Amino acid sequence: MSIDAKLVGARDVHVHYGEAHVLRGVSLTIRAGEAIGLLGRNGMGKSTLIRTLMGHLRASRGRIEIRGQDGARMRPDRVARSGIAYVPEGRAIFGNLSVRENLMVAARPGTGGRDDWPLPRILDTFPRLGERLDHGGQQLSGGEQQMLAIGRALSTNPDVLILDEATEGLAPRIVQEIWRIIGTIRATGIASLIVDRNFRTVLANTDRVVVLEKGLVVLEDRSAALAAQPVELARRLGV
Amino acid sequence: MDFATFLVQCLNAVQYGLLLFLVASGLTLIFGIMGVINLAHGSFYMIGAYLAFSLAPVFGGAFLPTLAAGLVLAVIFGYLLEWLFISYLYERDHLQQVLMTYGLILVFEELRSILVGNDVHGVPVPGWLSGSIQLGDLMAYPVYRLVISGVCLAVAALLYFVIARTRLGMMVRAGGSNREMVQSLGIDIKFLYRVVFAAGVALAVLAGMIAAPVSSVYPGMGAQVLIVCFVVVVIGGIGSVRGAFLAALLVGIVDTFGKVLFPQVAGITIYLLMAAILLWRPEGLFRQG
Numbered sequence: 001m002s003i004d005a006k007l008v009g010a011r012d013v014h015v016h017y018g019e020a021h022v023l024r025g026v027s028l029t030i031r032a033g034e035a036i037g038l039l040g041r042n043g044m045g046k047s048t049l050i051r052t053l054m055g056h057l058r059a060s061r062g063r064i065e066i067r068g069q070d071g072a073r074m075r076p077d078r079v080a081r082s083g084i085a086y087v088p089e090g091r092a093i094f095g096n097l098s099v100r101e102n103l104m105v106a107a108r109p110g111t112g113g114r115d116d117w118p119l120p121r122i123l124d125t126f127p128r129l130g131e132r133l134d135h136g137g138q139q140l141s142g143g144e145q146q147m148l149a150i151g152r153a154l155s156t157n158p159d160v161l162i163l164d165e166a167t168e169g170l171a172p173r174i175v176q177e178i179w180r181i182i183g184t185i186r187a188t189g190i191a192s193l194i195v196d197r198n199f200r201t202v203l204a205n206t207d208r209v210v211v212l213e214k215g216l217v218v219l220e221d222r223s224a225a226l227a228a229q230p231v232e233l234a235r236r237l238g239v
Numbered sequence: 240m241d242f243a244t245f246l247v248q249c250l251n252a253v254q255y256g257l258l259l260f261l262v263a264s265g266l267t268l269i270f271g272i273m274g275v276i277n278l279a280h281g282s283f284y285m286i287g288a289y290l291a292f293s294l295a296p297v298f299g300g301a302f303l304p305t306l307a308a309g310l311v312l313a314v315i316f317g318y319l320l321e322w323l324f325i326s327y328l329y330e331r332d333h334l335q336q337v338l339m340t341y342g343l344i345l346v347f348e349e350l351r352s353i354l355v356g357n358d359v360h361g362v363p364v365p366g367w368l369s370g371s372i373q374l375g376d377l378m379a380y381p382v383y384r385l386v387i388s389g390v391c392l393a394v395a396a397l398l399y400f401v402i403a404r405t406r407l408g409m410m411v412r413a414g415g416s417n418r419e420m421v422q423s424l425g426i427d428i429k430f431l432y433r434v435v436f437a438a439g440v441a442l443a444v445l446a447g448m449i450a451a452p453v454s455s456v457y458p459g460m461g462a463q464v465l466i467v468c469f470v471v472v473v474i475g476g477i478g479s480v481r482g483a484f485l486a487a488l489l490v491g492i493v494d495t496f497g498k499v500l501f502p503q504v505a506g507i508t509i510y511l512l513m514a515a516i517l518l519w520r521p522e523g524l525f526r527q528g
C-alpha cells in the first residue's frame with residue numbers, strides 16, 4: 001500500500017433525513033496511515049458523515065469512494081470488509097455476548113491477509129479486558145466498553161479505524177488511557193478518523209483536522225498549525 | 240393413576256414437549272433475531288408431515304433416506320422462501336408481516352389440497368422401530384415414541400452447541416442484539432438471516448416428518464401447532480432457545496396431564512399456564528439480549 005493511497009473518500013456529499021438537509025456538500029479523504037480529527041459542535045453532522053461513509057446512510061448527492069470503488073452501492077458489511085472498522089457513538093457492545101465473544105465474533109485477517117491483531121495482542125493492549133473475558137458485555141463499565149469496542153474493531157485487522165465520540169462520558173483517568181491506546185494504534189500505521197469533544201487532545205493526536213458546521217466543512221488544516229493558532233478553531237467550536 | 244400409567248403419561252408429555260421445541264425453536268429465533276412474526280411457521284410442520292407421507296413411496300418406505308431427502312428439500316425451500324418473501328419483511332411493521340405470512344399459510348394449504356388432497360392419511364411407523372418396551376406387567380410403550388424424544392434431544396443438543404459455542408452462533412446472538420453493528424463489523428447479515436430462517440424451516444419440517452407416524456397427516460395440522468408454539472415462545476421469552484426448550488417441556492407436561500386430570504378444562508390449561516407465568520415474569524422465562 002503506497003503511503004498516500006486513498007482508502008476512503010467523500011466528494012461533495014449531501015445527506016437528507018426526510019426534509020432535513022444535514023450534509024450540504026462535504027468532501028473528505030482518508031489516506032493510508034493518516035490520523036484525522038473530525039470536529040464540530042453537537043448536531044453539525046459528524047455522525048451522519050461517518051454513517052454515510054460506512055454505508056448505513058445513502059448520500060442524496062455526491063460520491064463515496066471506498067478503496068477506489070463506488071461506495072454508494074456498497075452494503076455496510078462490504079465497506080467493513082474493505083478494511084474500515086467502526087466504533088460508533090454509544091459503543092454498541094453486544095451485551096448478550098461475553099467479552100471474549102465480542103472480540104471473536106468478527107475477527108478475521110485484514111486486506112491482503114494480514115493478521116496483526118490476534119486475541120493475545122488485543123489483550124496486551126487492553127489488559128482490563130483480559131481480566132474480564134468471561135463477563136457479559138453489559139456488565140462492563142463505560143470505559144471497559146469503549147476498550148472492548150476498539151478491541152473488537154481491531155480484531156478485524158482494519159486499515160482505517162473510525163471512532164465516533166472516542167471518550168464521551170468517561171472518567172478523566174480512562175480518557176487518558178483511551179488516548180494513550182489511540183496513540184499506540186496510530187503508531188502501527190492504521191489510519192483513523194476520530195471524533196471527540198476535547199479539541200486540544202484531538203489536535204495533539206492527529207495529523208489533520210476537519211471542522212464541520214451545519215453540514216459544511218468550514219475549516220481544514222494540519223493539526224500542528226491549528227494547535228499553534230487555536231483561536232479560530234475555538235471560536236468555530238464555541239468553546 | 241397407577242405408576243405405570245403415570246410413567247406413560249410422563250413419556251408422552253416429554254415427547255410432545257420435545258416435538259413442540261423443534262418447531263418453537265425456529266419460531267423464536269426468527270421472531271427474536273430477525274424480528275419477523277412468522278405465522279407460516281406451523282405450515283412447515285404440516286409440510287414436513289406431508290413430505291413424510293409423499294416421499295415414503297419414493298424411497299420404498301425406507302425411513303432414514305426419506306428423512307434425509309425431506310431435510311434437504313426443507314433447507315432449499317427455507318432458503319428460497321426467505322429470499323423471495325421474508326427478506327422484504329425485516330423493515331416492515333408487524334401488521335405487514337402477519338398479513339404476508341398469513342397469506343403464505345393460505346397458499347401452502349391450497350397447494351397441499353391440490354397436490355395431496357384433503358383426506359387424512361396415516362404414515363406407517365418404520366418396521367425396525369415398531370416394537371414396544373414393556374413397562375411393568377400391563378403396559379407397553381412404543382419404541383418409536385422414545386426414538387422421537389431421542390432425536391429431538393439430539394437436535395436440541397446440537398442447536399445448543401451451535402448457538403453457544405460456534406462463530407455462527409455468536410453472529411446469530413449478536414444479530415439479535417444489534418443488527419447494524421453486526422453489519423459494521425463486516426458480517427453479511429442478509430446471509431445470516433437466510434441461514435437462520437432455513438434452519439428454522441428445517442427444524443419444523445423435521446418435527447412434522449418424525450411426528451407423522453404417531454399423529455397422522457391431516458389438513459390444518461399446522462395451525463394447531465402454530466398456536467401452541469406461540470404459547471411456548473411467549474412463555475420461554477422471545478428469542479430465547481433455552482427458554483423455548485423449558486417452556487416446550489412445561490407445555491407438554493401441563494397439556495398431557497391436564498387432559499388426564501382435568502378433562503373438562505383440557506383445552507385451556509396451557510393458556511392458564513401462560514397467564515400464570517406472564518404474571519410472574521412478563522418477559523417470559525428467559526429474555527434474549
Ligand SMILES: Nc1ncnc2c1ncn2[C@@H]1O[C@H](COP(=O)(O)OP(=O)(O)O)[C@@H](O)[C@H]1O
Nearest residue numbers: 017020022040041042043044045046047048049
Ligand atoms: N435519524 C435522524 N433523523 C432525523 N434527523 C437526524 C437523525 N440523526 C441526526 N439527525 C439530525 O442531523 C443533524 C446532525 O446530526 P449528527 O450527525 O448526529 O451530528 P453530530 O454527530 O455532529 O452531533 C442534527 O441536527 C440531528 O438532529
Ligand SMILES: [Mg+2]
Nearest residue numbers: 046047048089
Ligand atoms: Mg455524533
